[in-house]
Amino acid sequence: MKPSVLCVCLAAACSAPPPPAAEPAAPPPLEARASDFEFRRAEVEAIVAASLADDGVFRSLERLIEVAPSRLAGSPGYDRAVEWALSEMRDAGLANLRTEPCLAPHWQRGDVERLARVEGEGGASVGEYAIAALGGSVGTPPGGIEAEVVRVAGRAELEALGDRARGAFLFFDEAMDPREIDPFAAYGRAVWQRSRGAAEAARAGALGALVRSMTLRRDDFPHTGAMRYEPDLPQVPAVALSTLAAEDLARRLAAGERVRLRLELSCRTLADAPSANVIGELVGREKPEEIVLVGAHLDAWDVGVGAHDDGAGCAEAIAAVRLLKTMGLQPRRTLRVVLYANEENGLAGARAYAADHREELARHVLALESDRGGFSPRGFDTNAGPEGFARLSAMAALLEPIGSARVQPGDGGADISTLGPSGVPLVGLVPDGARYFDVHHAGRDTLEQVAPRELQLATGAIAALLWLVADDPQTFPRNPAR
Numbered sequence: 001m002k003p004s005v006l007c008v009c010l011a012a013a014c015s016a017p018p019p020p021a022a023e024p025a026a027p028p029p030l031e032a033r034a035s036d037f038e039f040r041r042a043e044v045e046a047i048v049a050a051s052l053a054d055d056g057v058f059r060s061l062e063r064l065i066e067v068a069p070s071r072l073a074g075s076p077g078y079d080r081a082v083e084w085a086l087s088e089m090r091d092a093g094l095a096n097l098r099t100e101p102c103l104a105p106h107w108q109r110g111d112v113e114r115l116a117r118v119e120g121e122g123g124a125s126v127g128e129y130a131i132a133a134l135g136g137s138v139g140t141p142p143g144g145i146e147a148e149v150v151r152v153a154g155r156a157e158l159e160a161l162g163d164r165a166r167g168a169f170l171f172f173d174e175a176m177d178p179r180e181i182d183p184f185a186a187y188g189r190a191v192w193q194r195s196r197g198a199a200e201a202a203r204a205g206a207l208g209a210l211v212r213s214m215t216l217r218r219d220d221f222p223h224t225g226a227m228r229y230e231p232d233l234p235q236v237p238a239v240a241l242s243t244l245a246a247e248d249l250a251r252r253l254a255a256g257e258r259v260r261l262r263l264e265l266s267c268r269t270l271a272d273a274p275s276a277n278v279i280g281e282l283v284g285r286e287k288p289e290e291i292v293l294v295g296a297h298l299d300a301w302d303v304g305v306g307a308h309d310d311g312a313g314c315a316e317a318i319a320a321v322r323l324l325k326t327m328g329l330q331p332r333r334t335l336r337v338v339l340y341a342n343e344e345n346g347l348a349g350a351r352a353y354a355a356d357h358r359e360e361l362a363r364h365v366l367a368l369e370s371d372r373g374g375f376s377p378r379g380f381d382t383n384a385g386p387e388g389f390a391r392l393s394a395m396a397a398l399l400e401p402i403g404s405a406r407v408q409p410g411d412g413g414a415d416i417s418t419l420g421p422s423g424v425p426l427v428g429l430v431p432d433g434a435r436y437f438d439v440h441h442a443g444r445d446t447l448e449q450v451a452p453r454e455l456q457l458a459t460g461a462i463a464a465l466l467w468l469v470a471d472d473p474q475t476f477p478r479n480p481a482r
């Protein structure tokens with residue numbers, strides 16, 4: 001906005017009659033808000049430049065993958081990830097380092113995971129499909145279970161199924177919709193098959209659920225993920241099929257072939273296991289009791305190494321705060337890094353944090369999460385109300401030079417979701433989502449899939465936003481508590 005225009009506007013406003021007392025003052029237009037942060041532009045540029053000059057975030061992620069490639073809740077790998085987090089936070093100079101305990105579900109995949117196409121009852125295998133048991137699935141008896149396959153593509157076909165799946169494997173084959181611009185939206189619409197497939201199969205009298213992997217990619221990597229049983233229904237085994245396996249099955253069934261499969265799984269659920277969130281802080285210089293939280297989850301599925309999901313988010317959260325500290329930017333409020341336990345199969349860490357910090361949540365000014373992969377940042381999503389949304393948009397506008405200025409409505413992320421009911425505004429980093437579901441929960445989620453430069457851009461975006469919120473003389477507008 002040009003100064004002359006601004007003057008005209010101000011003059012007009014001054015000469016206007018005052019609004020009636022009963023009417024609440026209209027919020028200033030977004031443009032005016034954007035200018036509120038213009039004086040921060042040089043700081044944001046310096047933060048981004050420092051982030052681009054330092055590949056420490058990638059090296060930190062490398063160390064995590066080296067010491068804890070497999071780190072599902074309850075596993076020895078998770079404990080090693082906790083050690084990694086404490087060590088990285090210590091090296092970053094964070095204060096008040098600690099672990100906070102929780103009890104997490106303890107599911108083990110086991111060694112046996114096999115789906116074979118067989119010739120007739122008890123017949124020899126004539127081919128195997130790439131599968132991964134879904135997290136929480138029961139196993140099969142030794143030797144496996146055998147049945148023919150019935151396919152459903154979508155809820156309408158499931159509802160019209162009648163008795164056809166009784167005694168069979170029920171094959172859920174609704175693909176993620178490639179026409180959705182946002183792959184997260186396509187995932188959100190299709191993922192019921194993974195989370196509820198076993199329960200729906202049991203309701204239909206089927207012996208097990210086979211679910212097409214939640215990915216747009218055609219390959220032979222099955223994508224695992226959480227599922228849940230319903231208390232009143234039998235617990236039947238559930239597996240993800242690679243997309244190539246799903247397409248082969250679908251093709252055979254469409255050709256009228258009767259496909260018989262033998263499924264053998266040795267996965268099992270043990271008693272809940274002790275787990276922990278890991279926490280460190282950069283204490284605020286003026287209002288240390290007010291907290292701006294940055295979170296990610298430390299656990300990961302066991303089929304890849306969780307480089308994107310969510311090793312990247314953990315490394316970014318620590319690196320962003322380390323960056324500010326190294327630059328001598330100690331904000332007014334405290335920055336708290338929280339690396340959560342058990343996001344993937346239970347959210348035990350997120351629940352424990354909200355319960356243990358209940359008394360303090362009124363002083364949580366904002367929570368930011370990174371859990372959508374270590375890709376180039378595009379902006380943020382938020383559950384903030386109109387005032388917070390405008391304020392966040394004005395802050396993010398300063399990240400336009402790195403393409404991270406877009407702010408959209410959303411829920412922020414799973415780990416911080418437990419803070420929402422207390423009125424804490426939730427914000428999620430939104431990176432480029434085009435490739436996330438290629439790797440998500442699959443053997444493809446490896447360090448080679450992560451570009452250091454993209455991690456550095458994301459770290460810069462997170463650090464800048466943390467700085468803007470935590471150093472803002474004004475407190476970020478709170479949401480109504482629910």
Ligand SMILES: [Zn+2]
Nearest residue numbers: 297309310371
């Ligand atoms: Zn994740």
